Amino acid sequence: MDEYLILMRLDLITKDAQPSPEQMQTYMKMYQDWVGGIAAQNKFVGGTGLSTEGKVIKSGQIMTDGPFAETKESIAGFITIKAKNFEEAANIAKACPILNGPGNSVEVRKVVGVDNTH
Amino acid sequence: MQSSEILPHLFRNEYTKIVSVLCKHIGFERLETAEEIASETFLTAAETWGIKGTPQNPTAWLYAVAKNKAKNYLQKNSVFQNKILPELTKSQQEPTGSEIDLSPENIYDSQLRMMFAVCHPSISSEAQVGLSLRILCGFGIEEIADAFLTNKETINKRLFRAKEKLREEKIAIQLPGAEEIEDRLDPVLSTIYLLFNEGYYSISQNKTLRKDLCLEAIRLCSMLVENKITDKPQVYALLALMCFHTSRFEARQDENGEQILYQDQDTDLWNHDLIVKGEIFLNKAASGIRLTKYHLEAGIAYWHTRKEDTKEKWENILQLYNRLLQLQYSPIAALNRTYALSKANGKEEAILEAEKLNLKDNHFYFALLGELYLDINRFKSEENFRKALSLAKTSHDKISIQKKIDQFSK
Secondary structure (H helix, E strand, C coil): CEEEEEEEEECCCCHHHCCCHHHHHHHHHHHHHHHHHHHHCCCEEEEEECCCCCEEEECCCEEEECCCCCCCCEEEEEEEEEECCHHHHHHHHHCCHHHHCCCCEEEEEECCCCCCCC | CCHHHHHHHHHHHHHHHHHHHHHHHHCHHHHHHHHHHHHHHHHHHHHHHHHHCCCCCHHHHHHHHHHHHHHHHHHHCHHHHHHHHHHHHHHCCCCCCCCCCCCHHHHHHHHHHHHHHHCCCCCCHHHHHHHHHHHHCCCCHHHHHHHCCCCHHHHHHHHHHHHHHHHHCCCCCCCCCCCCHHHHHHHHHHHHHHHHHHHHHCCCCCHHHHHHHHHHHHHHHHHHHCCCCCCCHHHHHHHHHHHHHHHCHHHCECCCCCECCHHHCCHHHCCHHHHHHHHHHHHHHCCCCCCCHHHHHHHHHHHHCCCCCCHHHHHHHHHHHHHHHHHCCCHHHHHHHHHHHHHHHCHHHHHHHHCCCCCCCCHHHHHHHHHHHCCCCHHHHHHHHHHHHHHCCCHHHHHHHHHHHHHHHC
16 A cells, blocks of 8 residues: 545635635535545545645745735645555545536645655 | 442442552552552451441441551561661651551542553553553452453463563652643543443443443543543543443343344433533533544534434534544444444445445444445345354344344345
């Protein structure tokens, strides 16, 4: 079993795309059911949601507020899972409920150590 | 109470108090001496009371005899007298190092300290539970062996090794400081939790013993919430959890000792007082920022004390299992989550999720699938129950699964 990172990307800047509190509750439930299902297979390693505010520091010590100024695809959260291979990890990621929103995406990356050169 | 019943009853309660107080007084290195003095006290009681009858205040009698025996031991023990006692008198607040204090306050304080000493991380969790049962709950070696489904020799060896280890490590009988308390509390809570589970889920036939284990676990946890240093939210959560579970104790088994499933339980047998207590403790647990498995399990147990079979109930249980599994995986939690999913979101969805669980050597897994397929596909339902039967280990499990299979031929 390897570890895979699932990055969840959402549009966090367009006003119309932001959910109402009620919608938010429904989304949270769907999200928890999805993660709960992964955890029930003993394939959940860790993960969390992220705040919508942020700071971006660029080379030359240039700092901007929020990662969202240039893109509608911001990282809203991530989880790490255990899977046999990319295919299994991608299958788990396919069921991620944020994919119900148009324009949203998830990205699956295999976790490798910094000293791991393969 | 007959005099023949009084002594065993007193033994359970007073033995542990005497041992804890003596240990606090003469040091943990002399735990065995403390146990000997306590045992001898009861031996003397058995002999004297048999001839002269039970004294008016049996507890006071026991304490007086224990004090005398301890004093004799201290006087006879010249090494102690010459080398250790001067040290003790130096380090202790009370100048009369030989006065043994059996006041309720000191008993409580000694037992609380003892709880942290025997749950020291340097010994295995099995040994922590064993020592707690012996020194804090006054269980006999035979009873402990019965609870662990093993023999007396194994328990004796285990307790002996654990005591040796605590002596070698020079574990002090004291409460940890404020900065250490969170870390040191964790093994104490797991010990209480294991003790409780031993009573609640054990397949030992002795129902009285099992209920005693549960009540002792509740008593130890109550001691923790009565102290300012240890009354943390997670302690209240564990206490709430145990109250909710214990409230259903009488409804879980029929007169033949057979398990009764949750949905078939006679809710009149649920203990309402314990449910109310559990709710009070659960409210107190809702502070701080640390969400422990005890909080989540107490929440699940709370919803199980609601009799009505609503969607809201199962939705809440499902969400609590979702969180619990992210904190700590266990096959039973995974199966229970899937059951809650079937109640909240429907059986079809639950079947899809169940098939991903991959618990092919677990009879509960196939029993759950059998249950989920019951109204959807009778053939698959029966097939799964048969698989469950072939994997079940205890006769109780086999009987209850066989009952399910028998319904198909009706």
